Amino acid sequence: MSNLDAAQLLDYYVAGQTDFSQANLAGIQLAGVDLIGVDLSESNLCGANLSFALLGRANFRRANLAGADLRGANLTQADLTESLLQEANLHGASLEKAILVGADITLADLTDCNLIEADLRQANLSSTRFVGACFRGANLRKDNYQERTVLRGTDLEKADFQSANLAEADLARVNLTGANLKEANLRGADLMGANLERAYCQMTRLTDTNLKKAGLAWANLREARFDRAQLQEADFFQADCYQANFSHAHLDQIIGEKANFTQAIFTKADLRRANLRGSTLKEARLIEAYLARTDLTGADLTGANLIRAEISSTLLLDANLTDVTMPDGSTYQ
Numbered sequence: 001m002s003n004l005d006a007a008q009l010l011d012y013y014v015a016g017q018t019d020f021s022q023a024n025l026a027g028i029q030l031a032g033v034d035l036i037g038v039d040l041s042e043s044n045l046c047g048a049n050l051s052f053a054l055l056g057r058a059n060f061r062r063a064n065l066a067g068a069d070l071r072g073a074n075l076t077q078a079d080l081t082e083s084l085l086q087e088a089n090l091h092g093a094s095l096e097k098a099i100l101v102g103a104d105i106t107l108a109d110l111t112d113c114n115l116i117e118a119d120l121r122q123a124n125l126s127s128t129r130f131v132g133a134c135f136r137g138a139n140l141r142k143d144n145y146q147e148r149t150v151l152r153g154t155d156l157e158k159a160d161f162q163s164a165n166l167a168e169a170d171l172a173r174v175n176l177t178g179a180n181l182k183e184a185n186l187r188g189a190d191l192m193g194a195n196l197e198r199a200y201c202q203m204t205r206l207t208d209t210n211l212k213k214a215g216l217a218w219a220n221l222r223e224a225r226f227d228r229a230q231l232q233e234a235d236f237f238q239a240d241c242y243q244a245n246f247s248h249a250h251l252d253q254i255i256g257e258k259a260n261f262t263q264a265i266f267t268k269a270d271l272r273r274a275n276l277r278g279s280t281l282k283e284a285r286l287i288e289a290y291l292a293r294t295d296l297t298g299a300d301l302t303g304a305n306l307i308r309a310e311i312s313s314t315l316l317l318d319a320n321l322t323d324v325t326m327p328d329g330s331t332y333q
Contacts, residue, residue: 003023006028009025013035019039021040022042023043023044025043025044026044026046028045028049029049030049031051031052032051035053035058036054039059040060041059041060041062041079042063043063044064045068046067046068047066048065050069050073051070051071053073053074055073055075056077061082062081062083063080064083064084065083066088067087068088068089069088070088070089072092072093074093075093075098076096076097078099079098080098080099080100082101086104086107088108088109089108091109091113093114094114095114095118096115096116096117096118097116098115099118099119100120101122101123102121103120103123105124106124106127107128110128110130111131112133113130113133116137117138118138119139120139121142122142123150125151125154126153126170128155129154130156131155131158132158135159136160136161136162136164137163138161138165151170152171153173153174157175157178158178161179161184163182165184166184166185166186167186170190171194172190172192172194172210173193174191174194175194176195176196177197177198177199178199179196179199179200181200182203183202186205187206191206191214192210192211192213193212194211194214196219197217197219198217200220201224202220202223202224203222203224204225205224205225206229207225207227207229208229210230211230213232213233213234215234216235216239217237217238218239219239221236222242223243223244223245224241227248230250231249231251232251234255236255237258237259238257241260242260242264243262243264243265244261244265246266248267249270250269251269251270251274252270252271254275256274259279261281262280262281262283262284264281266284267285267287267289268287268289269286271294272290274295275295276296276299277295277296279299280299281299282301282302282303282304283302283304283305284304285304286304286306286309287306287309288309289310290309291309292310292313292314293314294314297315297318298318298319299316299319299320302320302323302324305324306325310327311327
């Protein structure tokens, strides 16, 4: 379809036409209009104003929405597969159950956006602003033989990812400060250098993740799963890791001062040169853990199990070893 202005498009729409695919609508002014179910696939909407428009179930497959104003727009169940949304403004927009597979959303603003149950597989979300966005139940996982969802360097402060699927997503250096990741699936994700300070990660699945040099200070990590995770030099200062599972994890040189590891599982974990000064490890399972030059000065290990653990060079000055099962199976007196 050739060039249309806003009045023409709306006249056609009111008359019952919904197919405006491949139209050139660059810069069109459609703020607040009702275009529910419209077909704008492969259309050029670069720089268009669609703020507060009703666009539920609309088809934007492969459309160019770069720099578009979509603030407050209702895009519930819209199809934005492989669309271009670079630098678009979606502040406060609703994308609940929207399809954004393979979309390019780099440098866009999705502050306070509703992305509940949205499909974001293979989307490029790098350097995008998601402060306060809700991703509950969203799908960002990497499918077999497909590209992973890219969120590298993205601002996700206080975003809500409860129960979201982020398996194998690229989250390197993202800001997840204060984010809600309760029961989210991040298996195999890349979180190298990510900031998760004060994040809520209770029962979060972080199996096989890369969390090298990640910031987890003051985070709620109760019952989280870190088995086989790469956590070298991560910061767990005062984090709550009650009953967290670190089996076979690499924790060398972590900062775990004053952290709570009560009843945590460290079976065959590598904790060499870790700083656990003043931490709580009551009833923790450190079976066959490697604790070479680990600093446990002032730590509370009451009732911990260290059977077959390597502690020959571990620093235990002023540590509480009451009822600890030692590497040889004896109980510390």
